[in-house]
Amino acid sequence: MTQNGNLKRRVRARAAKTGESYTAALQHIRQPSPEDLAIRSVRIVVAQTSLFNDPRDHSALHASGVEMRRLMREAHKAGARIIHLPEGTTCAPNKRIMSGNGPGEIGPSDWTRCEWGTLREELEAVRRLASELKIWTVLGSVHQLTSPHRPHNSLYVISDRGELVTRYDERLLSNTKISFMYSPGKVPVTFEVDGLRFGCALGMELHYPEIFTEYERLDVDCVLFSTTGETPSSAPAFAAEALGHAASNTYWISYSAHAPQSASAPSGIAAPDGQWASRCPANGEPAIAVADIRTDPEHPARPWRRKARADLYTPHQIDGDPRSDGRNLF
Template sequence: MRIAAAQILSTGDPEKNLVTVTEAVREAAAAGARVVVLPEASSQAFGTGRLDERAEELDGPFAEGVRAVAEETGTVVVVGMFRPADQAFRDGRTVNRVFNTALITGPGVDDHYDKIHTYDAFDYEESATVKPGERVVTFDVDGVRLGVAICFDLRFPELFRELACRGAHAVVVPTSWADGPGKLEQWLLVTRARAMDTGCYIVGADQALPEEETDGPTGVGHSVVVGPDAGIVEEAGDRPGIIYADIDTEAVAQQRRTLPVLPR
């Protein structure tokens, strides 16, 4: 099964971003992709205004537009968006929190995953505005089982091992991996480490590196497909573009026979 990681640079405008997502899905489908993975925050880039003001439900315009292009192209699309969650009382005020969601949609598939591990690190508290998810999610396409994680989840190997124990041959990871000293090296390290932990393919779709400095974490680019032996199969540069790889379930089985790191 051919999978694509579409590296885009989203903006603060969900309508404009839907056009970008639609064009990327059509391009990937024309190249033979059955699954197209796009970054975290594809509906609205971080640092472009309050997330709760543009968050949409799973039947909102952004999600419905993605469903339309998935149906049109016969692909399954995994794409990052934000949707309303709850209200929390923080620092003397009420905050409308959102879910950081990966929409999963296409012929025969309609599901979503809410990011479980919010980025509460380095004096930043993502959980103040983003409600953590609770549900581990897998889905099947053409006999291949795929698990879903989002960005900071990569720091938590137990989630990836759980997905592998549920039969995942690959884990797709929509991401908005902030730039900074050592961040690219960490990105490539953790994606390869999660492959080593599981014998899975890891498909990380990152936001492209902006040409100008921004107010929020966008991406470093370098979307990547890592093989079950932790070798890099494909890696993008830092600008928008699409990379492709074929998921070989027998390669996963062989890796797990050779190096049985999962519980029996």
């Protein structure tokens, strides 16, 4: 997050000095080096997990941890450098279960009901296993803040050394989440693995193209999007948005949702051509899918679109209103 802030300040300073657009200034600051032009590859696993939605249930929180660690071991056997898991992998608290007004009425969440100690124990076990397996682990969890602040809905990024290197907090929350459940995040988050840059998104943010164009400007190679999923009827269109964002921004998107949604929209990895490179089974069961994410420095689409979004067309635009010229009218 600090690196993102420093980059933005440099870009804004150049734009103010030269009169360039933000995109043009960013492009100048990030002139490619020979190293940037090398093809790089990372093997990633995307997972779909069981849905645990009651943070009061000690045994369920433990079961979610056991399942996560089993999938991490499967990812390690598949040769993955990263495993990407859904929103609320540890637990996706149900709004009615958490409502202080009782299950019959959705109201402000009572977070004293959460078994925070058990949650921390399971996360610590995941952290230790990530270090043991030497695998990067990105998972969804509620992040506790000091009272009276509501928690964040977050993605934890744990390195292959077992270190929590960063955390992404969902920014564009649903009406229920912002009204009764969570505090919103503020900033995009990126991190690097083996020379590839990853961004994070969460929840319903797939519906907001600005999240994904922002990550394109931040030079990511892949966005890790975690969700609990949509309703069965809406899930296929929701997942299709991942393909659209991948194609329009020419990068990879890993789409991770819970296993119950897989009957209509299983977890998968979308390639920059807008096609699924790999998907989990559509059987409602926890599972993983594997893909090798590769950069393609010579692909023309991304630099062209950056150029088009900058000041490419301004010199060619016609002054005045062309409609006032009668020769151009039928």
